[in-house]
Amino acid sequence: xxxxxxxxxxxxxxxxxxxxxxxxxxxxxxxxxxxxxxxxxxxxxxxxxxxxxxxxxxxxxxxxxxxxxxxxxxxxxxxxxxxxxxxxxxxxxxxxxxxxxxxxxxxxxxxxxxxxxxxxxxxxxxxxxxxxxxxxxxxxxxx
Numbered sequence: 001x002x003x004x005x006x007x008x009x010x011x012x013x014x015x016x017x018x019x020x021x022x023x024x025x026x027x028x029x030x031x032x033x034x035x036x037x038x039x040x041x042x043x044x045x046x047x048x049x050x051x052x053x054x055x056x057x058x059x060x061x062x063x064x065x066x067x068x069x070x071x072x073x074x075x076x077x078x079x080x081x082x083x084x085x086x087x088x089x090x091x092x093x094x095x096x097x098x099x100x101x102x103x104x105x106x107x108x109x110x111x112x113x114x115x116x117x118x119x120x121x122x123x124x125x126x127x128x129x130x131x132x133x134x135x136x137x138x139x140x141x142x143x
Contacts, residue, residue: 005049006110007056007070007087009038010103016130017066020058021093031074036089039076043085046109047073055094056087057110059101063134064116066093095119098134 014020023029024036031037044050055067068089076086096116 002048002052004053004112005046006054006067006112006115007044007050007107008064008101008104008110009040009056009058009107011058011060014058014060016060017058017093017095020060020066024091024093031086031088035071036068036091037074037086038089039078039084039086040107041082041084042106043083044073044107044109055115056089056107057096057115058093061132062100062103064096064099064101065134066095067115067118068093098137100139 011020014023029036029038038056050070051072053069055069057064057067059065070087071090072088074086074088076084078084096118099116
């Protein structure tokens with residue numbers, strides 16, 4: 001039986017969840033069939049586990065704030081001829097309990113047991129707190 005694993009990725013240059021959503025709405029950040037994607041240099045070695053219900057958890061300004069279910073991993077050949085991995089996701093961002101996370105390069109695997117919980121359905125559409133405030137509240141145990 002294949003286990004599930006998630007990916008953890010910094011959303012570099014993003015100010016908040018709304019900014020990430022706006023970036024993903026741009027046609028340049030989408031696949032030919034209109035799905036949001038993130039292109040990365042490395043191909044995940046644990047692809048089967050990712051595709052078994054995994055999500056990409058987005059870190060914005062030092063805080064995990066949202067996730068997206070991963071639909072598939074597509075080969076992407078850039079203008080430089082180098083093979084890359086396009087992580088293709090389900091549209092829409094699912095907000096999660098704000099969880100501080102130190103900076104890192106690339107992406108990391110995130111075990112299911114370490115993934116932050118989704119916010120309740122009634123809180124998904126609330127305006128998000130600024131990442132700095134979310135980080136400070138999470139640091140003292142208030143989410």
